[in-house]
Amino acid sequence: MAGRRCFYGGSDGAANTTSSSLLFNSQRPESFFLSAPSNSLLGSNSMVSFQDGKRKSPYDGFFMRSYDEDEIGDEEYDEYFQQPEKKRRLKADQIQFLEKSFEIDNKLEPERKVQLAKELGLQPRQVAIWFQNRRARWKTKSLEKDYDVLQNSYNSLKANYDNLLAEKEKLKAEVLDLTDKLLLKEDKGSKTVVSDKQKVSAAFQQERVSNDVSAGEVLSNSVMDCKQEDHNSMRSDAVDSDSPRYSDEVYSSFMEPVDCSYVMEPAQSDISQDEEDNLRSNLFLPSYYVFSKTEAGSCSDPSPNSSYFGFPVEEDHAFGFWGTEL
DNA sequence: TTGTGTTTTATTGCCTCC
DNA sequence: GGAGGCAATAAAACACAA
Numbered sequence A: 001m002a003g004r005r006c007f008y009g010g011s012d013g014a015a016n017t018t019s020s021s022l023l024f025n026s027q028r029p030e031s032f033f034l035s036a037p038s039n040s041l042l043g044s045n046s047m048v049s050f051q052d053g054k055r056k057s058p059y060d061g062f063f064m065r066s067y068d069e070d071e072i073g074d075e076e077y078d079e080y081f082q083q084p085e086k087k088r089r090l091k092a093d094q095i096q097f098l099e100k101s102f103e104i105d106n107k108l109e110p111e112r113k114v115q116l117a118k119e120l121g122l123q124p125r126q127v128a129i130w131f132q133n134r135r136a137r138w139k140t141k142s143l144e145k146d147y148d149v150l151q152n153s154y155n156s157l158k159a160n161y162d163n164l165l166a167e168k169e170k171l172k173a174e175v176l177d178l179t180d181k182l183l184l185k186e187d188k189g190s191k192t193v194v195s196d197k198q199k200v201s202a203a204f205q206q207e208r209v210s211n212d213v214s215a216g217e218v219l220s221n222s223v224m225d226c227k228q229e230d231h232n233s234m235r236s237d238a239v240d241s242d243s244p245r246y247s248d249e250v251y252s253s254f255m256e257p258v259d260c261s262y263v264m265e266p267a268q269s270d271i272s273q274d275e276e277d278n279l280r281s282n283l284f285l286p287s288y289y290v291f292s293k294t295e296a297g298s299c300s301d302p303s304p305n306s307s308y309f310g311f312p313v314e315e316d317h318a319f320g321f322w323g324t325e326l
Numbered sequence B: 001t002t003g004t005g006t007t008t009t010a011t012t013g014c015c016t017c018c
Numbered sequence C: 001g002g003a004g005g006c007a008a009t010a011a012a013a014c015a016c017a018a
Helices: A074-080 A092-104 A110-120 A124-186 A191-225 A228-238 A248-252 A273-282 A318-325
Strands: none
Touching (some): A092 A110, A092 A124, A110 A124
């Protein structure tokens, strides 16, 4: 954009005079524009203005130069500008001044820019550039902070998730153990019944493994990117979408704190519904074995007739807390 | 001293706003 | 269409280890 390529000594205005209003009051930063005048910041490295016509640099419009009139003699002066100017870093007090100004407001209005430039002995363009670069640095740091916050948040969630996973494994092991004990206890019954029961148990465990995988994947993906679409995709990946055994509510409950009013139906086994019903009545496979919508309350609002995570609780039943599967 | 990485100053091109 | 902001980048200045 040609209109803005003004460089130093360009259209930003004169900067060769000292403002009488810009010094900071160190005790009252807000009085920045009301303080007493000072030339203290116009040190030997201060930028000189080429606006007054006396010191028009041959490199005007390309490089600015920081020098002091006392620093070089008149005869050296011409030679001084025979070479392309090099960048000069701002003095520490100039930077400090600019930093304080930036703290007050990181945006620079034109009047403020000119005043700052006058006070610092810089070109207004330099002040503008400094603010621009300073905003860029601030943004970078801000992004880094945000990243750290998110990282910590993720680590915390991950640790939480891992703990829950471990707890789940522990409960699973407990369920298995109790199931085995139950089977042994029932072993005294008829061989036929035991055989069927074992079939159901095997199917039950197989289904549980399948559910574990899908639930774990869903949780893991949810923690990673928290996208609902992933839940749906995982759902379709994990289960046959045509299966009536899973409800949307069950899947949505994966990522919701407490929504336990639905229970999950086990996997299809190789036994018939009649057989299953029979076994359920004979083998302590109660109604919660069928994962269906219950009428009882949720785990967040337990009632005497409600279940743990929506399962009817029978103290003698190892399956009483199967609802923790999710 | 020199090579290398980092920081700072400044430019360029694009975009938005008025 | 000009002014100003921002992202990307160049290049000088600086820091520092070998």
